[in-house]
Amino acid sequence: MNFDFNETQTMFRDMVRDFAKQEIAPIAQQMDEEGTMPDELIAKMAANGFFGLSFPEQYGGLGVDTITYALVIEELAKASAGVCVMLTVHNSVGSYPLAMYGSEEAKQKYLPRMAAGEIAAFCITEAGAGSDAASLAATAQKDGDEYVLNGGKIFVTNGSRAAFYVVMARTPGTTGHKDIHAFIVERGTEGLSVAKKEDKMGLRASDTVSIDLEDVRVPASHLLGNEGDGFRIAMSALDGGRIGIAFQALGIGQACLEEAIKYGKVREQFGKPLTRQPVIGNMIADMGTELESARLMGLKAAWLKDEGRSFSKQAAMAKVMATEAAGRAADSALQIHGGYGYCKEFAVERYYRDVRVTRIYEGTSEIQRLVIARQLVSEF
Ligand SMILES: Cc1cc2nc3c(=O)[nH]c(=O)nc-3n(C[C@H](O)[C@H](O)[C@H](O)COP(=O)(O)OP(=O)(O)OC[C@H]3O[C@@H](n4cnc5c(N)ncnc54)[C@H](O)[C@@H]3O)c2cc1C
Incomplete structure (x- = not known):
């Protein structure tokens, strides 16, 4: 057993530690007070590869291992937990489902943009489905080569800034976890709108919003995995x-x-x-x-x-x-x-x-x- 980090892990940790000290910590208090995060900071983090940490290099990511990822997250959180949650949601639940289960077409189209700093969000929680996520009610009705999504999601981290949303929805009229499907939905798709922004106790630099889905049409190629794999x-x-x-x-x-x-x-x-x-x-x-x-x-x-x-x-x-x-x-x-x-x-x-x-x-x-x-x- 070896408790030492390898050279890459140490190098990433030190690089992010320096970046966080210089670029994030000095404005952490201000971001908390103003309840936002400057676009310039997001651009600098993107230029340093922070938005493509875990996904493969062939799609523009850095493909770091989970230990490196964990060390990076700890350094970011030391400086600002709000900035950290934006990045951890983007890199894990926001982009991982596409990187692991997306069609080749969707991966080639979206992962390089995610790595370049276009933010991803993850939408499973609903007003009636929190801990019991399998009870979600949003629907996905197949219509030819498309799915039509309807419903409402709450507590979506990155929701107002996101370019991409991973959305979980079920076949109408079903219950339980077997008929839940996962989709990647692009911002700007007709029918997807950002509703209420939460006024939170902490993590104020990070935005948390509700999302409404009203007859949102997504191509079948935006289904992640197979039908029923969503949960x-x-x-x-x-x-x-x-x-x-x-x-x-x-x-x-x-x-x-x-x-x-x-x-x-x-x-x-x-x-x-x-x-x-x-x-x-x-x-x-x-x-x-x-x-x-x-x-x-x-x-x-x-x-x-x-x-x-x-x-x-x-x-x-x-x-x-x-x-x-x-x-x-x-x-x-x-x-x-x-x-x-x-x-x-x-x-x-x-x-x-x-x-x-x-x-x-x-x-x-x-x-x-x-x-x-x-x-x-x-x-x-
Ligand atoms: C700042 C913030 C950001 C978030 N970001 C996202 C996001 O990006 N995407 C997303 O989809 N969701 C997000 N969430 C939602 C979050 O994951 C849920 O709030 C969480 O899963 C709990 O669900 P709930 O709030 O509905 O609480 P509930 O499920 O209603 O639970 C209330 C309480 O009851 C307890 N409880 C429930 N069931 C049981 C049980 N069987 N046994 C014992 N205790 C139980 C819970 O532990 C909790 O203490 C976010 C939430 C917050 C506050």
Whole structure:
């Protein structure tokens, strides 16, 4: 067993760390306040290949392995969790279904554009279908060489900026997961419109919107996989996506740890710095220990994926562990900052808001535990 990263993994991590420090961290607070992300930043990230991280070089991507991808996500999240979620949704659930299951025609047409910075979004959640995604009601009616989509999607990350939407919809009149199909739909297709934008607690740089689909016609070549594969495609995209969310949470948690130490070294009470007060030292030790154990679990899930082995249980375990450890780290970091931690002047206030959703999206902690328990029970 070898715990060292290889040369490519280290090179990518360091390159993204430098980029994030120079280009993202200085404007993270401003993006949070304004609730948006500058187009110039998106263009710079595209020029550095951030939009084609995981898909093959033949389509304009960088084709990095999952471990490299995880390291990149952690570095981005340390600087801005909002920028990070835009990229992780684009690279995992947004473009992976097309890269893995798209027709050659659709891959050649769209993946190079995605790699060049045209953003992808993923639409499964509906008002009546959240954790129970298989109960989705949007419909896809076959009509000659086309499908006609109708319905409404909510909580679509990247929804107002996206050029492409992966949309899950079912044959009218069916229930359950077997008649769900996945499609790639281009922005500008008649009948697809962006509705309500959510006013969120955190991740404010990233947009989250509802999408309405009214008689949206897509060619049959935009079906991903075969008819009825939609739910399986969505679940396999989410398995990989969960590794990304685990590392997003770890990035926020690591930023909390570093800010807490920095602040604790200069803030003196009772005649000495906070970091030399045993109770604060214990909090720092727990933060570091929990984050490190979650990171190892996440890396194992990423390694299993790269080896082509089953990784669903480990991805769910890593997501639970990392998101909950990062939540505790944000709480401790804020506590170590005392009253200042409650003020927007200090970054921990933003981290505390940003980290909360990592226990909710791409499957809540409760749903991850269902997945883990189901697999464990079947193993023994
Ligand atoms: C900022 C943000 C971005 C998002 N981005 C996207 C996106 O890009 N694309 C997309 O499709 N979706 C997206 N989502 C949706 C997200 O994946 C869902 O919110 C999530 O899956 C939970 O669904 P829900 O909100 O409907 O909660 P519900 O399913 O209604 O759950 C409510 C509560 O009940 C619990 N619960 C439900 N069922 C069970 C059970 N059987 N046992 C125990 N507890 C249970 C849940 O864990 C949760 O605590 C996003 C959400 C947010 C907030």
